[in-house]
Amino acid sequence: MYSLLRPIVFHLDPEKAHHLALSALKTAACCGILPAVESHTRPTQLMGLTLPNPIGLAAGLDKNGEYIDALAALGFGFIEVGTVTPLPQSGNPQPRLFRIPEHRAIINRMGFNNHGIDALIQNIRNSRFQGILGINIGKNAVTPIENAAADYLTCLEKAYPHAGYITVNISSPNTKNLRALQEGGELTALLAALKDKQAHLAAACGKYVPLAVKIAPDLDEAQIESITRTVCQTEMDGIIATNTTTDKTALGSHPLADEAGGLSGEPVREKSNRVLHLLTQHLDGKIPVIGAGGIMGGADAAEKLRLGATAVQLYSGMVYSGPELVRECIEACR
Numbered sequence: 001m002y003s004l005l006r007p008i009v010f011h012l013d014p015e016k017a018h019h020l021a022l023s024a025l026k027t028a029a030c031c032g033i034l035p036a037v038e039s040h041t042r043p044t045q046l047m048g049l050t051l052p053n054p055i056g057l058a059a060g061l062d063k064n065g066e067y068i069d070a071l072a073a074l075g076f077g078f079i080e081v082g083t084v085t086p087l088p089q090s091g092n093p094q095p096r097l098f099r100i101p102e103h104r105a106i107i108n109r110m111g112f113n114n115h116g117i118d119a120l121i122q123n124i125r126n127s128r129f130q131g132i133l134g135i136n137i138g139k140n141a142v143t144p145i146e147n148a149a150a151d152y153l154t155c156l157e158k159a160y161p162h163a164g165y166i167t168v169n170i171s172s173p174n175t176k177n178l179r180a181l182q183e184g185g186e187l188t189a190l191l192a193a194l195k196d197k198q199a200h201l202a203a204a205c206g207k208y209v210p211l212a213v214k215i216a217p218d219l220d221e222a223q224i225e226s227i228t229r230t231v232c233q234t235e236m237d238g239i240i241a242t243n244t245t246t247d248k249t250a251l252g253s254h255p256l257a258d259e260a261g262g263l264s265g266e267p268v269r270e271k272s273n274r275v276l277h278l279l280t281q282h283l284d285g286k287i288p289v290i291g292a293g294g295i296m297g298g299a300d301a302a303e304k305l306r307l308g309a310t311a312v313q314l315y316s317g318m319v320y321s322g323p324e325l326v327r328e329c330i331e332a333c334r
Contacts, residue, residue: 002322037075047210053077058313059136065123082136109261210237269294280308298332
């Protein structure tokens, strides 16, 4: 069905098409006309959580948690919403989302556009989803980088009672200086503060909610080794590898190669897999890794599991393959 609709969808502005597709999915789910998907195919242990299968939805598709139930109907083993910030923000000026069909790629510079943590939590309360829900947290654009920890701590405290796990997004290229938080002392200080808050919240809420950190694909081996050492020292629960890349050399002379923002889809697969492979080597099983980036088919998901990922996440591949990609990846990773 999606293959028939895609030419029509691709004639629309990408951001408008995004919202239209999600609204259509929500309507189809409410009407009960989505094909049934067997999701309990490969129980997977991740950060102390039991997933029905290792195929998850990456953050960014449903920033405000408005489509959780509809997305769950596609068969995902877990769903991540966000990135969410303490206060609502409109993000970067439009246009800020670009398709590159020749490369099965997307460039985005959305800038954490979202309705704020309070609106997200209300949407979660209104959903019926009983599965594993991740909440991806970030900082507001107006918050100075030296005060970033305060934003993350605010989101952590508010999200904690409603989350299966929480992801700390320090790797988006679309918020000024955010990636500096991946470096040495900055990363140690941020993660230590979050882990301390996690301990207090676990005692207050009577449950332990794991913390993962999402990193960039544009890291050299020394940086990866440093991050590995820090996440182990601070006892983080997981790592997501990776976010989008700022390296657009794979696009060659394409007119959009000079657009600012993060590149995702097929061109990021090799870079993401390289980071995943190095991470799993350095971690040696101490901390689980979720593989994300460049999953365009079932074989790509299976490859990330072979490289050492415990689970994987999809996003850009669904723009090109539609909801059927979820089923394909579930089947490939049985």
